[in-house]
Amino acid sequence: MAATTGGTARKGGRWIEEWDPEDEGFWAEKGERIARRNLWFSVLSEHIGFSVWSLWSVMVLFMGPEYGLDPADKFFLVAVPTLVGGVLRVPYTFAVAKFGGRNWTIISALMLLVPTTAAWMVMEPGTSYLTFILVASLTGVGGGNFASSMTNINSFYPLRKKGWALGLNAGGGNIGVPVIQLVGLLVIGTAGAASPHIVLGIYIPLAVVSAVLCALFMDNLAPVKNDTGAAxxxxxxxxxxxxxxxxxxxxxxxxxxxxxxxxxxxNQFAQTPLQAASLTFIGPLLGSLIRPVGGKLADRFGGARISLWNYAAMGAATLVVIYASAQKSLPVFLVGFIALFVLSGLGNGSTFKMIPGIFQAKAVRKGLTGEAAASYGRRLSGASMGLIGAVGALGGLGINLAFRQAFMTGGSGTPAFVSFLVYYALCLAVTWAVYLRRPAPEPHARTEEAQRPAYAEV
Structure with a gap:
């Protein structure tokens, strides 16, 4: 199939020449059907990408004393993929416009074969720690999938539906984390902690299946182009x-x-690998499932309002975790920690919804209306999503390094949780101050509209 854009022929892919989701007639006639189809297969690819990205959070459960790694080694091992995945999110964002959303999804799915195959080759006692670090870093490609997937789906949907669509896309991808942890639990519970290759044997063919399905059913949007000025x-x-x-x-x-x-x-509650594996999937699963709900609530009430209350709730849950750590109460700890997962998922949906809303609001304040305002919002929100997603992922690196330091110095994660509590308080203050606080009224400004927060609806 060939398509043309600006006189240039496009060959060898499914290219959609014209795309205007803000046109309600176009959206009702065919836009929604096409966008939904691309969304489902984007979710599939991102789901497997997240599973591969979190592969080493499962592999470390198989690494007993015979591997010769202490807790600090393991915390650093699972932190490395977070760093690489966060950095890769920037180029992955621009790859969508460079190669086409469908084409890049196929490429990124096939790239998952590299870290899974490499892990198959080295996952055994006697392998050097440096080798494990290098192979774990390869799984960062799975983290990069998020940025390209979100940028692609952002282009398919109108502003009024972005919160739900982006939340569903991200939530379906996030579920890849608990799914691979469930797979690890199943393997440990049946074949034992000496059989990590079974996990890898499942995900190697899944990457191929994902690439094939995306090739068959996804589309490229020709109007989506890289804009270095927007970046x-x-x-x-x-x-x-x-x-x-x-x-x-x-x-x-x-x-x-x-x-x-x-x-x-x-390390804190002396759980065996099987006991740990039987619990680790619960939080990520609930946090992933609720992410679309966060987006939906943000669509209705405004992302800033939902995010504000969410950060307050995350602070309260962290206090529960700190108390449970001090009392060495595993049941209370689990309640608080799983609540943190749920709230982080809810906040993921509400904060990401804020991004297109912020730039749409800026367009309106510049005096733009209609398609001009929508185009301005899409241009900057799409460019910013890669940067925001990359920095956000690096937060995962900070969390693992904080845990590593806390267990090295005190044998407990409590100091790390205290630092997280301070950060949530900072987020709450920033959300209120920047996006919800009513500015001082300007002289002669008498209307209610003039005294509203600048970004009250984001």
Missing amino acids: KDAARDPHTWIMSVLYIGTFGSFIGYSFAFGLVLQ
């Missing part, structure tokens, strides 16, 4: 970095806790 504008805009700080508090918590949960249970 520069997004990087210069303070809201990109403010939202990055907020996203560290939600997504950084989700991915950091997901990678560290099993190790915390083993």
Whole structure:
């Protein structure tokens, strides 16, 4: 199939020439059907990507004393993929426009074969720690999938439906974390802790299946083009970095806790690998399932309002975890920690919904209306999502390094949780001050509209 854009022929892919989701007639006639189809297969690919990204949070449960690694080694091992995945999110964002959303989804799915095959080759006692670090770093490609997937789906949906669509896309991908942990539990419970290759044998063919299905059913959007000017504008805009700080508090918590949960249970509560594996999937699963709900609530009430209350609730849950750690109460700890997962998932949906809303609001304040305002919002929100997603993922690195330091120095994760509590308080204050606080009325400003928060509806 060939298509043309600006006189240039496009060959060898499913290219959609014209796309205007804000046109309600176009959306009702065919846009929604096409967008939904691409969403489902984007979710599939991102789901497997997240599973591969979190692969080593499962592999460390198989690594007994014969591997010669202490808790600090293991915390650093699961932190490395977070760092690499966060960095890769920036180029993955621009790959969608460079290669086409469908085409890049196929490529990124096939790239998952590299870390899974490498892990198959080295996963045995006697392998050097440096080799494990290098192979674990390869799984960062799974983390990069999130940025390209979200950028792609953001282009398919109108602003009024972005919160739900982005939440569903991200939530379906996030579920890859608990799913691979469930697979690890099943393997440990049936074949034993000496059989990590079974997990890898499941995900190697799944990556191939994902690539084939995306090739058959997804589309490229020809109007989506890289705009280096938009990237520069997004990087210069303070809201990109403010939202990055907020996203560290939600997504950084989700991915950091997901990678560290099993190790915390083993080292703080002396759980066996099987006992840890039987609990680790619960939090990531609930946090993933609720992410679309966060987006839906943000669509209705405003992402800033939902995020504000969510950070307050995350602070309360952290206090429960700190209390449980001091009392050495595993049941109370689990209640607090799982609540943190649920709230991080809810906040993921609400904070990401804020991004297109912020830039749409800026367009309106500039005097733009209609398609001009929508185009401005899409341009900057799409460019900023990669940066925000990358910085947010690096929050997971910070969480694992904080746990590593806490267990090295005190044998407990409590100091790390105290630092997380302080960060959630910071996020709450920033959300209120920047997006909800009513500004001082300007002289002669008498209307209610003039005294509303600048971004009350984001």
